[in-house]
Amino acid sequence: MVYLISIKLRDDYSNFIFYLSPLVAVVLTLFFGSFIFLILDLSPIESFKIFFISPISNSYGISELFVKATPLAIIALGLSYCFKNNIYNIGAEGQLTMGAIFGGGIGLLFNDSTSIFLLPLMILFGAIGGAFWASIPALLKTKFNTNEILTSLMLTYVALFILDYFVVGPWKDPAGYGLPKSMPFPDAGRLPVLFDGLRIHIGVFFAIIICFITHIVYNKTLFGFKLRVSGLSSKASQYAGFKYKNLIFYTFIISGACAGLAGLFEVSGPIGLLYRDISPNYGFTAIIVAFLGRLNPIGIILSSLLIALTYLGAEDAQLFLKIPSAVGFVFQGLVLFFLLGTDFLNKYKVSIS
Amino acid sequence: MNIELIIGILNIVLISTTPLVFAGIGELVTEKSGVLNLGLEGLMLVGAVTGFITLVLTGNYFYSLFFSIISGVILSGIFAFLVLNLMTNQIATGLALTIFGIGLSAMLGKKFSGTPIEGLNPYYFITISFLLVFLVSYFLSKTKSGLIVRAVGENHNSAYALGYNVIKTRYMTIIFGGIMSSIAGFYISICYAPMWQEGMTAGRGWIALALVVFATWKPWRLLVGAYIFGGVAIMQMNLQAMGVKLPGQFFNMMPYLATIIVLVFISSNKLRLKLSAPASLNIPFEKNQ
Numbered sequence: 001m002v003y004l005i006s007i008k009l010r011d012d013y014s015n016f017i018f019y020l021s022p023l024v025a026v027v028l029t030l031f032f033g034s035f036i037f038l039i040l041d042l043s044p045i046e047s048f049k050i051f052f053i054s055p056i057s058n059s060y061g062i063s064e065l066f067v068k069a070t071p072l073a074i075i076a077l078g079l080s081y082c083f084k085n086n087i088y089n090i091g092a093e094g095q096l097t098m099g100a101i102f103g104g105g106i107g108l109l110f111n112d113s114t115s116i117f118l119l120p121l122m123i124l125f126g127a128i129g130g131a132f133w134a135s136i137p138a139l140l141k142t143k144f145n146t147n148e149i150l151t152s153l154m155l156t157y158v159a160l161f162i163l164d165y166f167v168v169g170p171w172k173d174p175a176g177y178g179l180p181k182s183m184p185f186p187d188a189g190r191l192p193v194l195f196d197g198l199r200i201h202i203g204v205f206f207a208i209i210i211c212f213i214t215h216i217v218y219n220k221t222l223f224g225f226k227l228r229v230s231g232l233s234s235k236a237s238q239y240a241g242f243k244y245k246n247l248i249f250y251t252f253i254i255s256g257a258c259a260g261l262a263g264l265f266e267v268s269g270p271i272g273l274l275y276r277d278i279s280p281n282y283g284f285t286a287i288i289v290a291f292l293g294r295l296n297p298i299g300i301i302l303s304s305l306l307i308a309l310t311y312l313g314a315e316d317a318q319l320f321l322k323i324p325s326a327v328g329f330v331f332q333g334l335v336l337f338f339l340l341g342t343d344f345l346n347k348y349k350v351s352i353s
Numbered sequence: 354m355n356i357e358l359i360i361g362i363l364n365i366v367l368i369s370t371t372p373l374v375f376a377g378i379g380e381l382v383t384e385k386s387g388v389l390n391l392g393l394e395g396l397m398l399v400g401a402v403t404g405f406i407t408l409v410l411t412g413n414y415f416y417s418l419f420f421s422i423i424s425g426v427i428l429s430g431i432f433a434f435l436v437l438n439l440m441t442n443q444i445a446t447g448l449a450l451t452i453f454g455i456g457l458s459a460m461l462g463k464k465f466s467g468t469p470i471e472g473l474n475p476y477y478f479i480t481i482s483f484l485l486v487f488l489v490s491y492f493l494s495k496t497k498s499g500l501i502v503r504a505v506g507e508n509h510n511s512a513y514a515l516g517y518n519v520i521k522t523r524y525m526t527i528i529f530g531g532i533m534s535s536i537a538g539f540y541i542s543i544c545y546a547p548m549w550q551e552g553m554t555a556g557r558g559w560i561a562l563a564l565v566v567f568a569t570w571k572p573w574r575l576l577v578g579a580y581i582f583g584g585v586a587i588m589q590m591n592l593q594a595m596g597v598k599l600p601g602q603f604f605n606m607m608p609y610l611a612t613i614i615v616l617v618f619i620s621s622n623k624l625r626l627k628l629s630a631p632a633s634l635n636i637p638f639e640k641n642q
Contacts, residue, residue, distance in 0.1 A: 154612050158610060337431070
């Protein structure tokens with residue numbers, strides 16, 4: 001008997017399965033995750049409790065969940081513009097860093113200010129910084145057709161070194177015992193928190209507003225329509241007379257501005273100053289968030305909460321299970337593997353005869 | 354500056370650059386066949402930790418290298434299955450591999466962090482790395498199989514029409530890249546450091562990725578590029594040690610800036626197309642369309 005496996009593009013492409021597959025991926029990840037806990041000689045049920053339930057079983061935990069989800073959601077919402085257009089901006093980490101440098105720089109420049117305009121100015125410069133950094137790969141792509149994946153990735157490391165230069169050099173806090181960090185931002189430059197004693201800040205509202213705007217842009221505007229068309233076929237988009245190069249440029253700028261905004265929120269919110277490690281890989285993890293949320297604004301909000309939970313769970317796992325917090329990365333990697341894998345079954349029909 | 358100091362510096366450059374050559378040459382072959390693997394950093398870390406754990410447990414360098422390579426085969430095999438059979442997005446899959454590898458290596462290595470080991474003489478691997486560049490260069494330019502790899506990377510549809518097995522070829526090149534990355538990791542934790550520490554490859558995977566582009570997908574240029582990148586890093590450290598006031602960060606960002614300049618250079622002019630990336634890079638091959 002000879003079995004032939006044939007793979008065909010599905011003609012009955014299902015929207016239901018399209019939105020179901022992230023759930024399948026999450027379930028598969030949990031299943032595999034319990035194997036990992038078993039290998040490490042830990043009880044899977046107990047570990048899952050510590051990882052996924054206890055971190056959000058009190059108000060502090062829930063606040064922290066939003067603190068982590070906010071930058072992820074904002075960056076991923078921005079990235080969805082690029083990804084919808086089939087443009088791969090993978091340099092959000094760098095754009096986030098540049099946003100923190102620009103916006104944070106304003107905070108340090110006016111460090112004795114008490115003006116209510118300081119924070120809005122910092123937010124504006126945060127977005128400008130991110131957009132500026134994203135405009136470099138965008139310009140290189142539109143002018144010279146340079147591969148945006150590689151340039152945006154390379155620029156990430158350049159941005160990290162620039163931040164490093166500032167915090168060990170000109171912006172180092174003279175009263176900071178020589179540590180590589182800036183002086184704290186003035187109170188007027190700090191992002192207001194929503195509740196006293198918790199770190200959840202007004203960035204959450206920005207995430208919700210950006211989600212709302214994005215939803216409208218994708219569903220009700222010509223720009224959103226153009227994005228979808230050129231994402232499906234750049235040739236069709238050019239044939240229809242859309243200015244494809246402009247689309248590339250705008251999507252890059254939008255995603256860069258969002259990442260920059262997220263970076264500024266991090267430094268003027270939970271952190272309060274500039275130092276080397278302002279982001280635990282948010283810019284890269286947001287790529288997972290965007291894919292897991294299926295580039296859908298509401299999906300992205302949901303997936304940002306889930307991925308934020310892997311950060312929190314990993315911190316608790318380090319405290320209580322004595323395993324490195326990098327275990328969160330294992331879950332993030334797994335969930336993306338499974339999501340990409342399950343997509344295959346939605347896109348193609350496999351038959352064995 | 355005396356002659357001994359110069360020889361000392363050259364020696365350090367030689368020792369510290371070798372992992373870039375290994376990881377870079379592996380990625381070069383993978384990319385030549387039209388697949389972009391962004392998982393180098395993850396592959397290197399897992400290779401490093403597997404080699405280290407095996408050495409602590411068995412005390413045998415051969416087993417250590419063997420299991421390190423096995424880890425590379427398994428992880429790059431998963432990557433290959435996803436991007437080739439399931440036709441997933443190469444960028445996303447590669448990033449997933451890196452993120453997964455960072456996490457996995459940290460988890461596996463936790464118990465072994467700080468365990469002292471006796472390092473292996475790096476000169477074996479330094480010698481092998483030069484030999485490897487020669488072999489890969491010969492393979493790609495002078496052998497039939499090398500020609501097939503390049504054909505698959507330039508235009509997979511034509512290569513398929515000519516009867517070459519695109520999927521099989523890419524499996525081979527991806528796994529070769531995986532093995533080279535894991536050897537680079539092994540070298541770092543067993544010969545170069547020698548120790549295990551979370552995230553110890555310190556971004557070398559990304560530099561290796563930059564290196565392939567910087568070398569415009571040519572093995573010998575990759576070797577030269579690796580020593581330029583490695584040399585700049587060591588020179589900066591030495592200058593700072595001698596008290597020269599220089600912002601080291603600007604040296605550290607040079608490999609990335611140089612790569613961007615090369616990218617712009619090769620993509621801005623159609624006449625330079627010969628230098629340029631394999632034409633099918635990052636485009637999935639769908640057989641039944």
